[in-house]
Amino acid sequence: MDKVMRLTTERGVVLFSKSSCCLCYAVKILFQELGVTPTIHEIDQDPEGREMERALMRLGCKAPVPAVFIGGKLVGSTNEVMSLHLGGGLIPLLRPYQAFC
Numbered sequence: 001m002d003k004v005m006r007l008t009t010e011r012g013v014v015l016f017s018k019s020s021c022c023l024c025y026a027v028k029i030l031f032q033e034l035g036v037t038p039t040i041h042e043i044d045q046d047p048e049g050r051e052m053e054r055a056l057m058r059l060g061c062k063a064p065v066p067a068v069f070i071g072g073k074l075v076g077s078t079n080e081v082m083s084l085h086l087g088g089g090l091i092p093l094l095r096p097y098q099a100f101c
Helices: 002-010 022-033 049-058 078-086 090-097
Strands: 013-017 039-042 067-070 073-076
Touching: 002 013, 002 039, 002 049, 013 022, 022 078, 067 090, 073 078, 078 090
Parallel strands: 013 039
Antiparallel strands: 013 067, 067 073
């Protein structure tokens, strides 16, 4: 849990992912198109990945990946991120972290 909490606050936009997850890929592409480069932690390639999955679930993630944190706060998984984007709320959250505005 400590590692996950530390990682979520080290950078502005953090994505916990699995390298083979198509939903994770969709979120990565969305951020790329919005000019944001998130810090990505591929938990399937981390020796502590299983513990990280459990920690993400305890933090309130409905599914362990993708798990998106912006400004140290849990935004959620694909559904929450896409709903936020379609509702116009994602870009204002990402604006401080965009390469272009």
